[in-house]
Amino acid sequence: MVPGDERVDELLPESTASWTREGRGEDDQTLEENWLFRMRRERFRSRTSGRVHGFYVMHLADAVNVVALTPDRQLVLVRQFRAGSARDSLETPGGLLEAGEKALEAGPRELLEETGYAGDAPLLLGTVWSNPSIMTSRSTTIVVPNVRRVAEPRLDPYEELVVELVPARAIPEMIRDGRIDHSLVVGGLLWWLWSEAGAAPGA
Template identity: 40%
Template structure:
């Protein structure tokens, strides 16, 4: 095969759930390449879609959370967000998660885009939602295993922290990328520092 050959989709021939948890399922799937007779086993994590929230204050600050993350075994500075419930609209899930985690609410949410967190092994999508004009208005409603600090951080500082390796959450970095066009437009109108 040459590098210039367009790849062809593989066909799924079989799958079975290996593990069911409250957060995700692990599935064994057999796929066959269209040019080959044999099928091979691959593993897929089936998780619900997620909402990643970009809560923007009128002053151009992001409402951010710092919390312990078990996978990295450390504290992570990141955007609020969480699981989208079955049948829930991503924008409404973002509004709900933002209020529950931070106590902030704002103007009408806008879906900026969606990404595949890790398409090699995950089937879900993360929806990036901007909630502008946020203000502290609600009581916190953390889950039993949630504990976090909340900070208002200017977007420029968030970008500096990301470039310095202090912000490593990939979905947050995706969110900042999708925020850029909106930020440039609003920044001109409001006199905010550019990205």
């Protein structure tokens, strides 16, 4: 089973959606399947017009991003190559959830594996859809306070990361000038900055 497939029913609340799945999916088609994702063409019918249309849907596991903060208020970031942009990207540590895993479990695991850092109990900031136009994946941002280097990173064979410590006060400027430009990372960091400022919802 491709990660994320077990959540299909939850991801498609047809009782509230303006488009509903056409039939029982017998005309849907898997176009590509590998260890990471399943790409499918799935047919839906509009409740308004009755038209049927095939949508491309990538079934991908949920992800977690970790805002890891040291006692002297530096963020632990990682710089790594991203094939989509064909360049290196400065990001918060993170990765995909394993089957049955929760974000608050996956986040500290990914942080330790990628950077060798660990800290206090993680705190949940929130969850967003990664790209709901085409992906089933959601992305959760958590905060791990008081992190310290406790081990050597344990990277996958094709994973090449450089760990960078950045003062927390520098993050807003780094977002503004584009040094941090991964959309999900930016969203998570803005969420964290908002929480740091103690802003109430709607403020």
